[in-house]
Amino acid sequence: MWKKFLVIVLVAVAQANDDKKKFKVTLEKVDVEADPAFATVTAAIRNENGGTVVDISGNILQDIDSDVFVDIFVSTEGDPGEFKPLLKAEDIDFCAFDKNNTMAPLLDMFLKDINNYGSIPLKCPVKKGDIHLKGYNIAHENLPSLTPEARYLIESKIFVKMDGKDRHEIYHSKWIALIAKE
Numbered sequence: 001m002w003k004k005f006l007v008i009v010l011v012a013v014a015q016a017n018d019d020k021k022k023f024k025v026t027l028e029k030v031d032v033e034a035d036p037a038f039a040t041v042t043a044a045i046r047n048e049n050g051g052t053v054v055d056i057s058g059n060i061l062q063d064i065d066s067d068v069f070v071d072i073f074v075s076t077e078g079d080p081g082e083f084k085p086l087l088k089a090e091d092i093d094f095c096a097f098d099k100n101n102t103m104a105p106l107l108d109m110f111l112k113d114i115n116n117y118g119s120i121p122l123k124c125p126v127k128k129g130d131i132h133l134k135g136y137n138i139a140h141e142n143l144p145s146l147t148p149e150a151r152y153l154i155e156s157k158i159f160v161k162m163d164g165k166d167r168h169e170i171y172h173s174k175w176i177a178l179i180a181k182e
Contacts, residue, residue: 022182023140023147027052029176038062038160038170041131048135054175056118056133064126067161068094070107077151086152094158095124113139138177149180 030043041058070092075083092104102108111122118133138154158171 035170071157073155075153083153098123
């Protein structure tokens with residue numbers, strides 16, 4: 001519990017800091033996978049306006065009414081190619097999230113950020129149909145000013161309850177991004 005409190009305090013202090021440090025976020029790699037019974041999804045990085053952005057497109061193949069859970073992991077690179085855990089949020093109840101978005105600040109920040117770039121489900125029930133993001137990049141304005149310059153691995157997983165299992169993985173993404181001062 002104290003770790004969550006410490007993270008919240010550090011984020012608040014960092015955001016209150018008047019240091020107007022600007023970051024450039026360069027997306028280096030985005031891998032996405034989906035359970036083909038639930039969705040199809042592809043991702044591509046492209047250059048735009050002197051930076052990198054990602055386009056994601058896909059199709060949700062069936063409605064998911066409840067029992068959707070999300071894990072998010074953020075790691076930093078120590079030795080080349082070796083990432084060490086920095087932050088994690090596990091077993092976030094996505095269907096309860098829109099009623100209490102303070103339970104997972106990482107997910108809240110991400111969902112608010114992507115909302116302007118396309119059509120991705122932001123709450124339950126998740127309805128079948130097309131999904132897409134166009135020209136998305138992690139907004140440097142959302143990063144606390146104390147964010148260390150580093151290469152980051154941002155990993156997300158989506159699970160549903162299925163066939164008596166609590167965690168049937170239906171989506172997995174890995175993003176590698178370099179965050180550096182401008």
